[in-house]
Amino acid sequence: MGAQPRGNETRNETQRGGRRSPGGRSPAGGSFPRGQKTKDVQTSDGQQVAALGEEIFRFAGDVVPTPEEQRRREDAYSAVKIAVASVFPRAEVELFGSEASDLSLHNSDIDVVVLNVETPPPDGRGFPTWQRPQVASKLRKILGELRRRGIVSRANVIAQARIPIAKCSTVDGIELDISLGNRSSCLAAEWQRQATEWPLLRPLVLVIKALLKDNHISEVSQGGLGSFSVMNMVLAVLLGSPKDLEVGTLLLRFLRIFGDDFDYGASAVSVGRGGFVSKASVMYNGYNDDLCSIQNPGDWSFKLCIEDPTTHRDISGGSFRIADVRALFQTSLRRLNDKSRSHGRSAGSSALLPRIMDVASAVDRPGKRSAAGPQTDAQPGSKRPRTDGGAGPDQPRGASGKAPRQGGLGSGSELFMQRLIENAKSMAGQT
DSSP, X not given: OBSOOOOOSSSOGGGOXXXXXXXXXXXXXXXXXXXXXXOSOOOSSSHHHHHHHHHHHHHHHHHSOOHHHXXXXXXXXXXXXXXXXXXXXXXXXXXXXXHHHTOOOTTOOXXXXXXXXXXXXXXXXXXXXXXXXXXXXXXXXXXXXXXXXXXXXXXXXXXXXXXXXXXXXXXXXXXXXXXXXXXXXXXHHHHHHHHTTSTTHHHHHHHHHHHHHHTTOOOGGGTOOOHHHHHHHHHHHHHTSOTTOBHXXXXXXXXXXXXXXXXXXXXXXXXXGTEEXXXXXXXXXXXXXXXXXXXXXXXXXXXXXXXXXXXXXXXXTTXXXXXXXXXXXXXXHHXXXXXXOOSGGGTTOOOSGGGTSOHHHHHOBTTBOXXXXXXXXXXXXXXXXXXXXXXXXXXXXXXXXXXXXXXXXGGGHHHHHHHHHXXXXXXHTTO
């Protein structure tokens, strides 16, 4: 399954540490570094890990949009659709990213793609340099209409990006990223929706996204790590983990892998091929030739590589602050390991998540600051309620009827991942 973390079915993951033995190579040649590793959590009875898991579920329930917030987000999206239709009548407007895949924080940007206006070449490389000015011009027309209607309070266009983006904020404070493109982003969003059926994917992604946002390295346009990359990284960890690991242990394992173990120079993430593969097998897969022509393999150690399961493109090339991301994961793991209770906002407290991020700021809303966060009817970690009158997707549950606390899908996990990978291959054929 690739160079994955080698789990121990009988030994608590939180008791592991020290040096990884050499030779952890995938058939494709990917490997983890052999440097010193930190212990995941220094506890013998698992109580601290269990407490961390409960905090993760509670946080995941508080950090997502409330029903009222979701209605406002849907209203903002509807306003964009109306404005685009008035400027480009033949255009279609679709959601993608975390909003479309139900992985958004309450303050996440809403990603919107406008179809049938300007379409990039089908090679997945974005718009050629000569086409970007006219793409930016059309984005400014959309922003002009949004301003005329009194919908946005501030806006700017990132014109020289591979895919130019209009970033704007509504008068209600909702952030929007608007781009022109094709349906490949919509296919990726559909694949992400399917992937969230894995029980513990969503709470893990939400915590890691909030951690990155708290440290100002969550914006890809600023070199940070985006939601789609995070989701693929979490899936890779789940693929390589024993089915009986709980969510607290899985977060620690994620931080250890991408903070200490992962060889950024030689390895890549590819959930479509089992989790971890060699970086060369992605960069030279025939879909990334343009990137290879401008990148020196000697510089690979400074870059994360993630193969898009639907297009086979490297989706993380814009995350040029990956050294900061890795350092954050390293520091977070060490703070969770430390039993001194002397870290920042968690000083003197038994709480664990406040050791690595400002939990109160992450869950609180302007004007409604409360350490407990907003009260919702949703079960911690469950998918947010639908606001269109529908029942919404069911939270995956075990035989007991309770929300699952472990990483696998029981006897159906292999079939689920096989179906997910087959769907990715099918979608790749549509792009």
